[in-house]
Amino acid sequence: MKFLKSSLSVFALGLLLFMLSACKINSVANEDVMARTEKTPEIVWGVKYDTRLFGMMNVETSQVEGFDIDIAKEITKEMLGDEAKATFVEVTSKTRIPLLRNGNIDAIIATMTITDERKKQVDFSDVYFDAGQSLLVKKGSEITNVKDLNSETTVLAVKGSTSAINIREHAPDAKILELENYAEAFTALQSGQGVAMTTDNAILLGMASENPNYTLVGGNFTQEPYGIAIxxxxxxxxxxxxxxLEEMHKNGTYDKVYQKWFPNSTDGKVQ
Structure with a gap:
């Protein structure tokens, strides 16, 4: 009998702790973020740690750096003052929405395309980066636009990606060589297996930043704008x-951050 009472007590305690924990999670998830930040000037941002130019961990400083990071810092200051804190939490494409909805982060700024499907789960800010599919070519190439791709040219894409589907629609006569990943596709471009590589301009800008002999051409031929998810x-x-964001455009802060990460480029810049 004593054993039974003891077991029931342990069970009841465990159930109580679970219920308290669940209540806490629910409370955090339903918290009014604006009201909290006005009392405690801090915004917790979900960001990428592995996306060059947008959110990349600097192993030397142990700090995450990139366009998304600086935009988040400036929004935090604009909203809450110069002393406000921008805290960064690593997210992936899989984890970012669950972390947001559970209240672990206040907002997502992580190369996230605004789509109708995602709008069913979260709200989006105004566009802060005008992403879309583009072309990367060697400087001096005769290819200056997607319309220049014809039956005599080969374009490189990643196997099974939407980029391969889109290029077939916009350059139906071009030959398409699909590779396993971005690294293989860029290596194929360097070795002359194709005249252009295609994917999101955000990814291509990262490649061009490391390889100055290559450049983006023709602007975007699809629209996949990035927004901040809330x-x-x-x-x-x-x-x-x-x-x-509106004030940052007016006072030049947005332009300053953009030029820091994408000097001498207008690909993706929101006007």
Whole structure:
């Protein structure tokens, strides 16, 4: 009997702790982010740690760096003042929405394309980077636009990607060589197996930054704009983020951050 009572007590304690934990998670998830940040000037941002130019961990400084990071820092300052803290949490394409909806992060700024499907789960800010599919070529190439790709040219893409599907639509006569990954595709471009490589301009900009003999041409021929994702119901917070972005465009902060990461380029810049 004593054993049974003891077991029931342990079970009851465990159930109570579980319920308290669940209540805490629910409380955090339903918290008014704007009201909290006004009391405690800090915004927790979900960012990529592995995307060159946008969010990349610097192993020497142990700090994450990139365009997304600097935009998040400037939004935080614009909203909450110079002393406000921008805290960064690593996210992946898989984890970012669950972390947002659970209240682990306040917003996602992680090369996230605004889509109708995602709008069912989260709200998006105004566009902060005009992403889309583009072409990477060797400097001096005769290819200056997707329309220059014809039956005599080969374009390189990653196998099974939407980029391969899109290029077939926009350059139906071109030969397409599909490789396993971006590294293989770029190596094939360097070795002359194709005249151009195609994928999102954000990825191509990263490659061009490391390989100055290559450049983007022709602008974007698809539209996949990046937005900041915010949990549904956080209307005041979303409004404040958009106001901060608008002010950054007016006072030149946005242009300054853009030029830092994409010097001498306008690919992806929001006007």
């Amino acid at each position: 949990d549904k119901g956080q209307t005041a917070f979303l409004k404040a983020v958009n106001q901060a």
